[in-house]
Amino acid sequence: MTVSPAAVELQEPLLIGRGTHRLCYQHPRDNSRCIKVLSRRPPRRDQLRAVQRELDMYRRLQQRQIDWSMLARYHGPVETTRGEGQVYELIRDVDGQVARTLEDWLRDTPEALDKAALLTALRQLRRYLMHYRVITTTLHARNMVWQRREDAPPRPVWW
Numbered sequence: 040m041t042v043s044p045a046a047v048e049l050q051e052p053l054l055i056g057r058g059t060h061r062l063c064y065q066h067p068r069d070n071s072r073c074i075k076v077l078s079r080r081p082p083r084r085d086q087l088r089a090v091q092r093e094l095d096m097y098r099r100l101q102q103r104q105i106d107w108s109m110l111a112r113y114h115g116p117v118e119t120t121r122g123e124g125q126v127y128e129l130i131r132d133v134d135g136q137v138a139r140t141l142e143d144w145l146r147d148t149p150e151a152l153d154k155a156a157l158l159t160a161l162r163q164l165r166r167y168l169m170h171y172r173v174i175t176t177t178l179h180a181r182n183m184v185w186q187r188r189e190d191a192p193p194r195p196v197w198w
């Protein structure tokens with residue numbers, strides 16, 4: 040008989056952000072990953088549908104073996120103290136900080152954004168998504184980070 044591993048404990052200090060449907064925590068055992076859990080319990084039906092739609096998209100993209108340069112990787116489900124969670128790659132900047140969403144940049148420090156670089160990068164993201172035939176309605180500034188890198192311009196990483 041297999042014993043299921045203990046549920047991963049998600050504590051408030053690990054909270055990174057809140058989305059429309061989910062809370063995003065840093066993974067307590069792997070700082071290159073994050074875990075997303077539904078914020079409402081019981082969840083509403085539309086929340087379950089939105090998450091399912093995203094997981095379906097990830098499954099298709101994994102089958103197509105895309106390159107994950109502009110999309111946060113998905114690492115499967117995990118049992119947590121806040122119910123079932125999904126594990127993703129946690130996007131960090133070159134200095135190790137969790138990358139800020141494009142929405143955060145636009146709201147808090149718009150003057151620090153290189154607008155030309157942003158425009159170029161967003162066009163690149165559009166090409167990338169078209170190349171992999173991704174059709175989505177969730178391309179919002181709060182669904183992507185603007186990742187600062189070493190020796191390369193920042194890039195958007197979407198999820």
Ligand SMILES: Nc1ncnc2c1ncn2[C@@H]1O[C@H](COP(=O)(O)OP(=O)(O)O)[C@@H](O)[C@H]1O
Nearest residue numbers: 056057058059060061063111127128129130181
């Ligand atoms: N892969 C990631 N790397 C860094 N931060 C993330 C990542 N995914 C989500 N976040 C943070 O968590 C917040 C909520 O996550 P999100 O997946 O957009 O939730 P929802 O599914 O409810 O829309 C984001 O706005 C962002 O601040």
Ligand SMILES: [Mg+2]
Nearest residue numbers: 058059181182
């Ligand atoms: Mg979101």
